[in-house]
Amino acid sequence: MAKKMLMEILKHEKVSSNVFRLTLGGKLTAQPGQFVQVAVSKTYDPFLKRPFSVHDCSADTLTLLYRVLGRGTGLLAGKRTGEQLEVVGPLGTAFPVETADRIILVAGGIGSAPLFYLLKSLRAAGKKVTFLYGARSKEELILREQYQMLADEYGEATEDGSCGHHGLVTELVADALDKGRTVLYACGPEAMLRAVAELAKANNCSCYVSLEAHMACGVGACLGCVVANAQGEYVRVCVDGPVFPAREVF
Amino acid sequence: MADLTVSLGRLQLKNPVMPASGCFGYGEEYASFYDLSVLGAIVVKGTTVNPWPGNAPQRIVETPAGMLNAIGLQNPGVPAAKIKIRRLARYNSPVIVNVSGHSVEEYKEVISVLEEESTVAAYEINVSCPNVKAGGMAFGTKPEIVFKLVTALRPLTEKTLIVKLSPNVTDITEIATAAESAGADALSLINTLVGMAIDIEKRRPVLANITGGLSGPAVKPVALRMVWQVTDVVNIPVIGMGGISSAEDAIEFMLAGATAVAIGAANFVNPTVCPEVVAGIEAYLHKYNFSSVREIVGLAKRADNT
Ligand SMILES: Cc1cc2nc3c(=O)[nH]c(=O)nc-3n(C[C@H](O)[C@H](O)[C@H](O)COP(=O)(O)OP(=O)(O)OC[C@H]3O[C@@H](n4cnc5c(N)ncnc54)[C@H](O)[C@@H]3O)c2cc1C
Ligand SMILES: Cc1cc2nc3c(=O)[nH]c(=O)nc-3n(C[C@H](O)[C@H](O)[C@H](O)COP(=O)(O)O)c2cc1C
Ligand code: FES
Numbered sequence: 001m002a003k004k005m006l007m008e009i010l011k012h013e014k015v016s017s018n019v020f021r022l023t024l025g026g027k028l029t030a031q032p033g034q035f036v037q038v039a040v041s042k043t044y045d046p047f048l049k050r051p052f053s054v055h056d057c058s059a060d061t062l063t064l065l066y067r068v069l070g071r072g073t074g075l076l077a078g079k080r081t082g083e084q085l086e087v088v089g090p091l092g093t094a095f096p097v098e099t100a101d102r103i104i105l106v107a108g109g110i111g112s113a114p115l116f117y118l119l120k121s122l123r124a125a126g127k128k129v130t131f132l133y134g135a136r137s138k139e140e141l142i143l144r145e146q147y148q149m150l151a152d153e154y155g156e157a158t159e160d161g162s163c164g165h166h167g168l169v170t171e172l173v174a175d176a177l178d179k180g181r182t183v184l185y186a187c188g189p190e191a192m193l194r195a196v197a198e199l200a201k202a203n204n205c206s207c208y209v210s211l212e213a214h215m216a217c218g219v220g221a222c223l224g225c226v227v228a229n230a231q232g233e234y235v236r237v238c239v240d241g242p243v244f245p246a247r248e249v250f
Numbered sequence: 251m252a253d254l255t256v257s258l259g260r261l262q263l264k265n266p267v268m269p270a271s272g273c274f275g276y277g278e279e280y281a282s283f284y285d286l287s288v289l290g291a292i293v294v295k296g297t298t299v300n301p302w303p304g305n306a307p308q309r310i311v312e313t314p315a316g317m318l319n320a321i322g323l324q325n326p327g328v329p330a331a332k333i334k335i336r337r338l339a340r341y342n343s344p345v346i347v348n349v350s351g352h353s354v355e356e357y358k359e360v361i362s363v364l365e366e367e368s369t370v371a372a373y374e375i376n377v378s379c380p381n382v383k384a385g386g387m388a389f390g391t392k393p394e395i396v397f398k399l400v401t402a403l404r405p406l407t408e409k410t411l412i413v414k415l416s417p418n419v420t421d422i423t424e425i426a427t428a429a430e431s432a433g434a435d436a437l438s439l440i441n442t443l444v445g446m447a448i449d450i451e452k453r454r455p456v457l458a459n460i461t462g463g464l465s466g467p468a469v470k471p472v473a474l475r476m477v478w479q480v481t482d483v484v485n486i487p488v489i490g491m492g493g494i495s496s497a498e499d500a501i502e503f504m505l506a507g508a509t510a511v512a513i514g515a516a517n518f519v520n521p522t523v524c525p526e527v528v529a530g531i532e533a534y535l536h537k538y539n540f541s542s543v544r545e546i547v548g549l550a551k552r553a554d555n556t
Contacts, residue, residue, distance in 0.1 A: 001282040004521050039519070044315040044467040044495065049519060088521060216310050216317060217518040221275035223295075223321045224310035234304055234324060239279075 002091055002219060003028075006084045010061065019110065019142050020077055021055070022064045028089055030054040032118035033210060033243040036062065036089030037218040040072040049088060050076070051215050053114035053187075053242075062087070065113040065142070091218050093243045095208055097125070100183040104130045104176055105151075106169060106196050108188020109140050112147070114210055115187055119150050128152045130176055134169025134192065138162040170195040180204045186246075197246035207246035213237035252535035253542040254528070256290070256509050258487050259410035259435025261344060261372050263290035263510060266543055267500065267528045270491050270514030271296055271348035271374060271414070272321065276334035277341070283521045287342040288528060290510060294335060296350045296376050299359045301327035306458040311447050316466025316493070317515055318445050320459035323350055323379055328363045335369055344371030346412065350379060354402050361406045372409050375400065375434075378416030378441035379463075390416040390441075393428035400432035412489065414438040417469075417476055426480040438489040438512065439480060440473045466515040467493045474506050481507025481548060495523065497530020504531075504543070505550035 007024035015021050028036070037049035050072045056063035068077050079085065095118050103122060107115045112133060122129050131151035135141045136159045144163075148154045155172045156164030165172055173184070173196055180203065186196040187210040200207030213225035220239035229235045229248050241249075254265035268291040274280060277292045286292060304324025311318050325331060331347075338345050347370050351357040357375065364370045377390030377399065389395050400413055413429040415422055417440040426437055442463025447456040455461075473492020481488050490508030494500050495516040503511050516523045535543060 002521075004283060046312060047315055047317060047466055047515075047519060048312045214308055214310050216319070216515070217273075217279070217521075219275075219279045219521065221279040222273060222310070222319070222518060223275075223304060223324045224319060226304070226307055226309065226324070228306075234307075 002089055004086065004088045007062065007087050009079055009081050009083050009085065012079060012081055015065070016139060016142050018068045020066055020068070022066065022076070024062045024064070024085060024087065025060060026062065026087070027060055028062050028087065029059070030057050030062070030090035031094030032121050033095035033114055034090040034092050035114075035242060036064070036087050036091060037215070038064070038076065039086040040075045046072050046075070048216055049218065051218060051238075053210070054090065054117055055113045056117050056120065065110070065116070067110045088218060092238055093241055095185050095243050097122075098183045098206055100206070101181040102130065102176075102178045102183070103127055104132060104173065104182055104184050106173055106184060106186040106188070106192070107131070107133045107147070108169060108192040109135045110142065111188030111192075111210070112142060113187070115185065116143075116146065118185060119147060123150055130155070132156070132169050132172045132176065134158070134172075134188070136160060168192070168195070170199065173199055177203050177205060184208070186210070193246070194250055197250040200246055208243050209246045209249065210242045211237050211244060211249065212242065252532060252540055253544075254532060256487070256544060258372065258412065258489070258510060261410040263344065265290040265528050265531070266504065266510035267524055267531070268293050268346070268489070268510065268512050269517055269524055270512040271376065273514040273517050276331065277338050278334070280517065280521055284525050285341070286338070288525045289343045290528075291344045291346050291371070292338055292341065293346045293348060293374060293512060294331070295325050296323045296348045296379060297325050297328050297331045297360055298323065298350050299328055299356045301325065301330070308456060308458055311456045311462070313445070313447060313464065313466075314468060316464055316468035318447060318457060318462035318464050319442070320457045320462035322459065328360050332364065332367060335367065339369045345369050346372040346374050348374045348376050348414070350376045354399055357399060357403060358406060361403060365407060370409065372412055373407065374412040374414050374438055375403060376414045376441070378414050390425065391419050393424045396425050397428040397432045400429050400434050404433035410435045412436040412438050414441055415480075416441050417472060417492075418444050422476050423479050423483045426484050430484045430486050434486060436487045436489060436509075437480060437484065438491065440469070440476050440492045443469055443472065465492065467495055469493045470499060474502060477503055477508050478506040478551070482551075494527070495520070497527045497534060500527045500531060501534055501546065504546050505548070507548040507551060509547050
């Protein structure tokens with residue numbers, strides 16, 4: 001159940017030129033795929049909290065991985081160890097655990113954030129996992145070693161060819177799929193998610209995608225974060241998602 | 251302990267604090283944060299006869315000390331809403347249903363469907379939604395039309411009838427007077443202020459609807475001024491809203507003349523803002539030795555206020 005709490009910054013590390021890993025202390029337990037809303041300021045400007053996926057979680061720590069994009073994440077990057085942040089969570093749906101012969105996680109850039117926690121949980125449950133990681137360049141394959149170490153099979157793709165397969169990560173997905181016997185979990189840019197969903201559909205595999213939307217409340221009250229589902233009805237990314245079965249939204 | 255009760259028509263509230271419509275869903279969304287029974291009332295989302303799909307995304311954008319929204323009154327229609335509203339019976343707070351429609355007939359029908367519902371204590375007639383093409387604000391910018399609508403609705407119910415006013419008018423006091431003379435028991439103000447934002451990279455409006463309604467702390471001075479003006483000319487109670495984020499803000503509205511207050515966008519930022527405001531008002535009354543919250547209503551207008 002979602003609650004509001006103050007969490008202390010235990011660790012705040014720069015992991016690439018514009019990505020930070022933020023470890024917060026406090027008891028907020030989330031499932032892989034869920035997110036939290038973080039106050040980046042104590043004033044009214046910026047006004048809204050910022051949504052971030054849970055990158056990792058233990059009984060008394062919560063880790064986020066975020067890219068500095070605009071004003072809010074810029075302010076967040078300036079916070080120091082020992083400061084307190086107001087956090088609301090856990091929010092949204094989790095990645096459902098499905099039994100399948102093959103489990104493939106597909107990450108695009110910073111979309112890798114929620115998939116680390118999923119990968120860890122699946123491995124802890126004794127599942128074999130293939131992790132496929134794509135980005136524009138090697139530098140954007142953020143924390144690539146941690147996925148490489150944990151996954152049973154690991155593949156990477158960069159658009160500029162600076163690391164792994166020269167091309168799109170979806171090309172690796174096509175090779176790794178076992179028709180009808182695979183479950184796919186994906187988070188990344190929308191074009192990547194659509195391509196993964198299409199591959200899943202063509203090969204009769206289940207597929208879950210994690211979506212993003214501009215949010216205000218994060219709890220389903222404002223109807224600000226909707227996307228059109230396959231029937232053309234508007235569903236809320238914050239409570240009906242962010243994790244959706246791909247066929248529901250594409 | 252000071253007396254926090256206030257009345258809106260025949261409706262008694264245990265305290266003057268409620269969430270603003272559209273900012274609290276159908277209530278349950280905030281039930282994991284606190285017991286909704288602490289609220290003076292629960293105000294639910296704008297409800298129409300048939301389901302409304304709402305506007306295409308992007309629907310919201312953050313602005314300095316506030317936000318624009320263009321939800322477009324997405325709601326499941328009154329038959330489905332009724333079931334959600336019934337679930338609120340378990341809380342010890344009266345439910346106020348925000349009502350909208352494309353025509354006088356549609357407003358009437360929403361009321362007739364809800365009239366037998368014991369959970370529904372009052373209607374808030376929304377004549378001020380800036381985000382729908384037909385209905386909504388089209389009803390709220392002309393005093394004659396407000397008068398006609400309220401006159402048509404008044405005989406349908408003995409429940410408290412509240413009219414929610416738009417700030418997007420030249421003179422809000424004219425509309426307020428029209429609603430009062432047609433038999434409204436109370437007024438709510440303000441709804442959102444029409445605004446917009448442009449994405450300079452994409453070189454087009456951020457919101458798919460182009461314009462949206464501005465709310466949050468940025469609108470507070472405008473809302474406060476309108477509450478002051480309206481309470482000068484009407485004798486029915488006013489629910490003040492627009493940018494309230496703290497007990498201090500709520501007290502300002504009450505000192506300006508509001509009998510009760512509603513909190514909108516601040517719920518998004520601080521899910522426990524409503525109970526915090528109730529506690530803050532109580533502390534203020536205690537600090538300055540007021541025995542009832544009603545004593546501070548309009549106090550800032552009184553020449554003898556020392
Ligand atoms: C469910 C969910 C999970 C997310 N998880 C992560 C994560 O793990 N790591 C990460 O780096 N980013 C994540 N994001 C994106 C992150 O929320 C935005 O990058 C961030 O809000 C940008 O804030 P800003 O003030 O720096 O940017 P600005 O562009 O200045 O923000 C202006 C407004 O737009 C909103 N906004 C801007 N970009 C986005 C976006 N892509 N998605 C949603 N709202 C946006 C902001 O919240 C703010 O309200 C997630 C988004 C969602 C919806
Ligand atoms: C996301 C959102 C949805 C809203 N939906 C409604 C609605 O359905 N009916 C209505 O009368 N007002 C609606 N409003 C207006 C609010 O009830 C309130 O009048 C306004 O936001 C000003 O208060 P605030 O500054 O505290 O948010 C909505 C406001 C927001 C931000
Ligand atoms: S962010 Fe408010 S409903 Fe999703």
